[in-house]
Amino acid sequence: MRKPIIAGNWKMNKFIPEGISLVKELKEILKPVKEREIVVCPPFTLLFSLAEELKGSNIILGAQNLFAAEFGAYTGEISPLMLKELGVIYCIIGHSERRRLFGEDNSLINQKSKIALKLGIKPIVCIGETLEEREKELTFSVIKEQITGVLAGLSSSELANIVIAYEPIWAIGTGRTATCEQAEEVHSFIRKEVSNLYGERIALALRIQYGGSVKPENIASLMKEKDIDGALVGGASLSADSFSKIVRY
């Protein structure tokens, strides 16, 4: 049985007091929830305060990015060890905004995932096609290339600590969600590809989140699909009301 994982990607939003009050509200509303893994991924500036705030709660701390080295002359970057020191458990890696705005590719995302796993951070690895790729019917070849690239060289035991987030780029922040059928088609394809690479047992245990304009109104139907195991939520994770409704779909 795969436990659903709902993660909020706050992106570059929330000052410290706002972030703290958001998780205070979430802690209260979501206290009774046991059947979901709940993750919040605030900006780096909030990690220290939220780590304190979330101690003893059922909400797990995640980050939005890390650098593929332990220490060194990498001005402006953050080591996985520094995240771990703060109590970070998950880290989003290779979000489409990082691919598009900061030139991250499958090979860098693979390096980041490898070092994260080695140092004890669980990657939420993002993949997904652009609208142009979908319209040219390249979705499955793009997804296959991304899966092969981002997972290259990872062992079966490492796969147990990875979450894949399928985020069709055309659905992120646009209000345009993939239909349940469109999402399920790709999720089941991802699981099949992982099965080809690692075998059925590993593929069946892998959690694959959907991301792209997830809201309280569409989460329940997405979660009915066989291969959708949770959501990576952007905009709707910024309010306690909408995020908690998504968690408790």
Ligand code: PEP
């Ligand atoms: C995201 O940023 O990962 C995302 C899915 O954003 P939104 O929910 O706002 O589309």
